[in-house]
Amino acid sequence: MINAAGVAVAFSALIYFRNTDRYEPVAYIAIAALILCQISFYQIVQYQNYGLIWMSMVPPFAYFLLRRKAARIAILLFFGYMLYFILSNMPRWSPAGFNAQAVFNILGASLSQLLMISYYEKTREDVWHELNGTILLMDESRNDLRLILDSSAEAIYGIDKEGNCTFCNRSCLEMLGYSNEKELLGKNMHRQIHHSRDDGSPYPEEDCRIFKAFSLGESAHTEDEVFWRRDGTSFAVEYSSFPKIKNGDIVGAVITFMDISQRKEREAEINYLSFYDALTGLQNRRCFEENRAAIDTRENLPLSVIAADINWLKMTNDIFGHAAGDELIQKASAIFRQVCRPGDIIARIGGDEFVLLLPRTSREGAMEILSEIKSLVAGVRVAAIRCSISAGVSTKTNPSQSLDDVMLDADNGMYMDKTINRKSENRQMLDTVIGDLHTKYPREKQHSAHTQKLCARLGAALKLPANDVSKLEQAAYLHDIGKIVLDRKIMEKDVYSREEISRIMQHPLYGYRILSLFDDTLDIAGYIYSHHEKWDGTGYPKGLVGEQIPLISRIIAVCEAYARVAHTQRLPAEERNPAAIHYIREGAGSQFDPQIADALIQLAGSPEKA
Amino acid sequence: MKAIIDAGDQKAMRGTAQPIDRFLSNQGRFSKADALYRKVSLLNALLIGVIAICSVFVVINIVLF
Numbered sequence: 279m280i281n282a283a284g285v286a287v288a289f290s291a292l293i294y295f296r297n298t299d300r301y302e303p304v305a306y307i308a309i310a311a312l313i314l315c316q317i318s319f320y321q322i323v324q325y326q327n328y329g330l331i332w333m334s335m336v337p338p339f340a341y342f343l344l345r346r347k348a349a350r351i352a353i354l355l356f357f358g359y360m361l362y363f364i365l366s367n368m369p370r371w372s373p374a375g376f377n378a379q380a381v382f383n384i385l386g387a388s389l390s391q392l393l394m395i396s397y398y399e400k401t402r403e404d405v406w407h408e409l410n411g412t413i414l415l416m417d418e419s420r421n422d423l424r425l426i427l428d429s430s431a432e433a434i435y436g437i438d439k440e441g442n443c444t445f446c447n448r449s450c451l452e453m454l455g456y457s458n459e460k461e462l463l464g465k466n467m468h469r470q471i472h473h474s475r476d477d478g479s480p481y482p483e484e485d486c487r488i489f490k491a492f493s494l495g496e497s498a499h500t501e502d503e504v505f506w507r508r509d510g511t512s513f514a515v516e517y518s519s520f521p522k523i524k525n526g527d528i529v530g531a532v533i534t535f536m537d538i539s540q541r542k543e544r545e546a547e548i549n550y551l552s553f554y555d556a557l558t559g560l561q562n563r564r565c566f567e568e569n570r571a572a573i574d575t576r577e578n579l580p581l582s583v584i585a586a587d588i589n590w591l592k593m594t595n596d597i598f599g600h601a602a603g604d605e606l607i608q609k610a611s612a613i614f615r616q617v618c619r620p621g622d623i624i625a626r627i628g629g630d631e632f633v634l635l636l637p638r639t640s641r642e643g644a645m646e647i648l649s650e651i652k653s654l655v656a657g658v659r660v661a662a663i664r665c666s667i668s669a670g671v672s673t674k675t676n677p678s679q680s681l682d683d684v685m686l687d688a689d690n691g692m693y694m695d696k697t698i699n700r701k702s703e704n705r706q707m708l709d710t711v712i713g714d715l716h717t718k719y720p721r722e723k724q725h726s727a728h729t730q731k732l733c734a735r736l737g738a739a740l741k742l743p744a745n746d747v748s749k750l751e752q753a754a755y756l757h758d759i760g761k762i763v764l765d766r767k768i769m770e771k772d773v774y775s776r777e778e779i780s781r782i783m784q785h786p787l788y789g790y791r792i793l794s795l796f797d798d799t800l801d802i803a804g805y806i807y808s809h810h811e812k813w814d815g816t817g818y819p820k821g822l823v824g825e826q827i828p829l830i831s832r833i834i835a836v837c838e839a840y841a842r843v844a845h846t847q848r849l850p851a852e853e854r855n856p857a858a859i860h861y862i863r864e865g866a867g868s869q870f871d872p873q874i875a876d877a878l879i880q881l882a883g884s885p886e887k888a
Numbered sequence: 889m890k891a892i893i894d895a896g897d898q899k900a901m902r903g904t905a906q907p908i909d910r911f912l913s914n915q916g917r918f919s920k921a922d923a924l925y926r927k928v929s930l931l932n933a934l935l936i937g938v939i940a941i942c943s944v945f946v947v948i949n950i951v952l953f
Contacts, residue, residue, distance in 0.1 A: 281942040281943075284942035285943050288938040288939045289939055292935040292939070295931070296915075301927065301931065305927070308935050312938055315938050322949075339934060408921075
């Protein structure tokens with residue numbers, strides 16, 4: 279009956295297993311069937327023919343097919359029952375006879391054991407090969423992982439639950455100034471690289487964002503902290519921390535970071551430039567607009583405003599280049615800084631416009647400050663430019679006054695100052711430029727005087743209107759003012775390079791630019807521009823022909839050429855006038871207007887020589 | 889990697905493996921790369937063994953008793 283049940287159970291289990299592939303329940307059933315089968319066998323055969331030797335087959339099967347614990351329980355139950363069975367039946371047993379059946383049982387059980395051992399060995403061998411394969415794959419994976427880690431530009435390190443380093447890549451070592459991974463492995467990374475804040479104050483581990491985040495199993499991202507190198511220097515970092523979770527438990531964290539020092543510096547620079555003027559270091563308009571509200575308080579009354587504008591900046595830029603213009607601005611700004619007190623706001627709100635906000639300063643106090651600024655500025659020279667400023671002052675004395683209105687008032691004062699002083703400023707500036715030219719090149723002063731004198735006589739001889747003669751005289755005196763931009767070395771040379779000739783040929787243009795900036799000389803600027811044009815069109819700067827060239831320019835051209843030869847130091851005194859007349863005669867009709875040349879030759883030949 | 893080995897084993901099973909191997913590995917559903925392969929083979933063998941031995945004893949019981 280038990281055997282029939284064993285067949286039925288084993289058969290059902292086999293069918294079930296082959297249909298479902300569910301190993302574990304079938305394994306339990308199979309071991310149960312094996313044990314039942316053996317028990318029924320011993321019930322029948324008892325002790326006879328060494329049949330009990332088949333008991334030894336249960337443990338190998340149980341251990342092989344079941345989990346270790348389950349196998350032990352099954353074996354224990356089975357052997358417990360068998361012990362009971364043997365003890366309870368032993369008194370009835372007589373000595374077993376050794377016969378063919380006994381031999382069959384002993385050999386069968388031994389053979390079965392041998393097969394099981396072989397099977398075990400084969401299985402162990404397969405597992406060993408598989409394990410070796412897995413180890414090789416793991417080594418490959420580890421090498422790949424190491425390669426990926428080390429080739430990453432981002433620094434990466436791992437920590438365990440206590441915050442000790444478990445690995446780090448090459449970028450990490452390089453950024454932190456270490457040469458070997460062993461110098462970090464096993465060390466507490468917070469104490470090693472994250473112990474202090476940017477300002478050097480201690481950064482307790484319990485406050486550390488990495489530590490806090492991974493304790494909670496969360497990730498963290500920060501870009502406002504620093505890490506510390508081995509040499510004790512720090513650098514700004516952007517880091518991300520990710521918790522490492524194994525079987526549901528937090529076992530550590532992986533931290534990736536980058537050195538963002540350069541990025542921070544650029545951000546700081548951009549931030550600075552968005553609030554401060556790069557040229558002067560003063561506040562720019564944006565910064566001024568933000569700060570003026572803070573200074574516009576009752577406590578700061580009276581609040582004075584100085585609106586200032588640097589004169590002649592455009593001329594400086596046009597004539598002497600933007601480097602000179604920048605120098606002018608920088609020097610004026612330095613004076614503003616020098617005179618103003620801590621707490622005053624100085625801002626460059628336009629190209630040449632400045633605003634000074636002076637808290638707790640009366641109008642009289644502001645006027646004193648302005649006076650000091652003007653006197654210091656007057657001593658500044660850039661190239662041939664004497665620095666000067668136009669400025670207006672206004673004071674807010676009542677909280678109900680709008681600062682905008684006060685600033686507008688100061689602005690109007692500045693424009694009024696500019697307008698009132700325009701004429702004298704113009705005259706002074708022109709005198710400064712001419713004076714500078716003549717100081718630099720004394721020969722040019724004499725040449726200007728000679729040309730002016732000759733032009734006056736020639737203009738009269740040509741019967742020009744008095745007004746034109748006056749213009750002619752003025753233009754003749756200023757005709758070479760554009761040479762102020764030329765380098766002294768060029769002016770002292772006798773032979774010029776091509777570049778130098780090109781530079782010299784620009785002096786009419788610079789003369790035109792300078793003179794067109796002043797009201798008094800605006801109408802003669804055009805004559806200066808054309809005084810190197812030639813009658814035959816081979817002159818410069820425009821190559822005008824014949825009467826396209828203004829009459830005054832033509833007269834200046836003849837007189838200027840005559841004066842230069844007639845007063846040259848290279849010829850003996852008695853040869854100069856004939857040489858000059860010869861030069862003008864030779865150039866008549868080509869370089870010079872023939873009529874004007876003839877008039878000059880006649881004039882030069884008269885008793886009162888040029 | 890395991891999938892490739894499995895596919896290779898299954899192909900080999902279908903093509904050249906002995907019928908016994910196919911039977912013991914549940915028609916090749918448990919490949920050699922499978923961790924349970926040897927246990928499954930032994931389990932099938934054990935079940936067949938139990939069926940065989942018990943059947944023999946059933947016959948003996950019927951004949952003798």
